[in-house]
Amino acid sequence: MNLPLSLTINGVRREIVLDDPRVTLLDLLRERLDLTGTKKGCDRGQCGACTILVDGRRINSCLALAASHDGAEIVTIEGVGRGGELHPVQAAFIAHDGFQCGFCTPGQIMSGIGMIQEGQAGDDPERVRECMSGNLCRCGAYQGITEAVLEAQSNMTATKQRRSA
Amino acid sequence: MMNFDYVRPASVADAIAAGSEKGASYLASGTNLLDLMKGGVSRPSRLVDVTRLPGLDRIEHLPDGSLRIGALVRNADLAHDTEFARSYPAVAEALLSGASAQLRNAATVGGNLMQRTRCAYFYDAGSACNRRWPGAGCDALKGENRLHAVLGWSEGCIATHPSDFCVPLVAFDAVVEIEGKGGRRELPLEALHRLPGDAPERETALERGDLIVALRLPAEAKDFAGHARYIKVRERTSYAFAVVSAAAGLRIEDGKIREARLALGGVAAKPWRARDAEQVLAGAAPDVACYREAARAALADAKPSGDNAFKIELAQRIVVRALTLLPQVRRIAFPRCPALPSRPLQERNA
Known part of the structure; x- marks a missing residue:
């Protein structure tokens, strides 16, 4: 077939x-x-x-x-990157140590990008954790992941506002 | 995974013709079916992909005040439809408490209704299971069964129905629209799923070739919008099936409960409507004593099917909890942590 x-x-x-x-x-x-x-x-x-x-x-x-x-x-x-430039969510994962072994990281980053586009979490860490609960991290880097997603979201929103201003 | 023929019909009529053949199975997003096929639990010889069928992905407000939800509407789209969440808050909350964001983005309304049990012995092709293999026996009866049914089970099967979505839908009298070889017909959702009895392999009232095309919520379901919730106990805070859950709705007038709706999840092979409890609540003052009596009535016929007597007490507490939280309900678009018994709802930031 x-x-x-x-x-x-x-x-x-x-x-x-x-x-x-x-x-x-x-x-x-x-x-x-x-x-x-x-x-x-x-x-x-x-x-x-x-x-x-x-x-x-x-x-x-x-x-x-x-x-x-x-x-x-x-x-x-x-x-997701542009040329040699990282996507803001990728950069934030590095800045916040959002991983240890790195195996779950591509999925975490794609999920974070999707979550930010969905726009349901706001700047509330509890909502971010809930919205990211479909991505498991066996190293337990959740704190860094949550911080990274929150920071990337805030940076992306600021950039968007600058562009539309 | 066993190999299969893949067909993608262009019309509902063609889909039904293809889906009526022996060994055929309908494929929507596949979040449950593909998992079952990978485990060798489902072995269809043909997949009939219904995802491109026209007109089944719409949410329509009908002139009689009811809401018609096409079978291909995605769970996330329905839950995040602001008007839907406002009119049917318990249904939206149930949707958001199920699975993960990725799965909710893919999963469809019709597929959720057709979700199979999550009993580990059903999933393990090496275990005896009457659902998978009629007459094989049930390894769950003497196995790890603390999460199994306490209502409506039989010696042949003690599995539970896993859906969150279906629990408030049954409480609010949802109707399923079905297309089949004999044309279109309707069925109350409560009559779609079957209790196991002596034929656990017959999970639904559907016949071969039947295709769910839509779900309807009657106009009266909106009357409970001010006081409706779905509460769910899980073994972890998020992304887990219900140990037990409850969907509750009250219509309160002049300080009295005019009408009550209650259904339980995680307790039986189908979403369990608790009509005796609704009778207890109707006409009473909304207070904890009355909620406790209703909870006892809801679980009056319950009996453990194994190491799960705790669920009978837990389900009663969750009923009381859901009813107690009702007066705190404010209209919401997105619960902060959907269906958690420990958190009151918060309004979305403006």
């Missing part, structure tokens, strides 16, 4: 022919397109390491069939 698929990944349009309908977005990115920044943790939607943006929304790529997402616009951790 061959399934033709057209995806925009990090701004680049890709025409893909799937030979197996079982391929998830996660396996497509990692095993077939060499985009290994997105991590496979549990592969069952429990850890959030595989978080990506699909049409602007954060989802677990391990529980998404590639075949079902024909036409989608996908952003992975490889696509």
